Amino acid sequence: MRAQAKQVRHEEEEESAFVSMTDMTVGFLFIMMILLAFFASQARDPETVPLSRFDAxxxxxxxxxxxxxTREQTIARLESDLAEALQTxxxxxxxxxxxxxxxxxxKVENAALTSRVDELEKLIRKLQARIKDQDKQIERLKSELERLKQVDPLEAYLSQVSSARREVLTRLRDAILADFPDLKVELSEESDALRFQGEGLFASGSPELTSEKAAIVSRLAARLDEILPCFTLGEASRFDESCNPSFAMVEAVQIEGHTDNLGSDQLNRNLSAARANSTFFAMTGAAQGVxxxxxxxxxxxxxxxxYGPDRPVTSNETPTGRSTNRRIDLRFIMVTPKDTGGIRTIREALEAIGSRP
Structure with missing residues (x-):
């Protein structure tokens, strides 16, 4: 037991020594820590900062x-905007x-256009001046046209008379040609006479109508006697507005004798007069009422x-021309009044004939 107790005591001693050593070590370490803390506080890095400041x-x-x-993002955005702006x-x-x-x-074209504009403006001014002149001319012509449109009663009447004469002569010509197709008869250029070639009615150089030609003249007188009553006065007159709507009146129906220029002037004048007289007497003999x-x-x-040779209708240089100039003309001369009063006189005279029982 003693041994056991001794053993226990020894262990307790060892444990006590260990504890003492431990306590001494801890104490020493504590002292060393204090020293280290002191030296650390005395010898700290000047670049170190306090924790509060560090946290800040x-x-x-x-x-x-x-x-x-944020700046990097802004820079990136600005760089993108810059690139886009540079591209723009x-x-x-x-x-x-x-x-x-x-x-x-x-500018070059404008210079040319300006010059052209100046030219065009000058041309426009000229044309505008011409337009003004033309406007004046138009107004004058309009005025003249209006004046002409206002029909002069006398001119209108004379025009109607001319048309009536042409119609009468055309009817006579067509009637004669219907009876004598081979006869050379035509309307004069002025439409105021029927023209018979000399050899058509007379033998060359002769003033006398042959019996065959006298038949032509007789027929002409009969036709004339049928037409004249509507255009003349007298007992034989038979005026009707349907046959003479223009109220035209005949002044004279002349039987005109004409010759060519061969032979003496006296011979030709006597021959033309003799032929005209022969025709006159043949007509009055065939139709006494004429x-x-x-x-x-x-x-x-x-x-x-x-008229002898005085009024040729063509040249006498050729036989054909001389034959044409040897002729008898039956010329209608119409009454031509000088004013509207004359027209009224003619109308009243014809209407008086038309109103007879």
């Missing part, structure tokens, strides 16, 4: 880092260049005239 710096660092990130500037610069070139070209047709002066309208 960390907060500042984080704030600046966020600002840096490039495009706009190209457009400015094109527009500048176009402007310069237009002398009862009177003009406004109550004179017989049938008469004679002789």
């Amino acid at each position: 710096m960390v907060a500042d660092r984080d704030e600046w880092r966020a600002l840096a990130e 500037v490039k495009v706009l610069t190209a457009q400015v260049s094109d527009l500048t070139r176009e402007r310069d070209e237009l 002398m009862r047709h009177l003009n406004l002066k109550r004179q017989p309208v049938l008469s004679v005239a002789a």
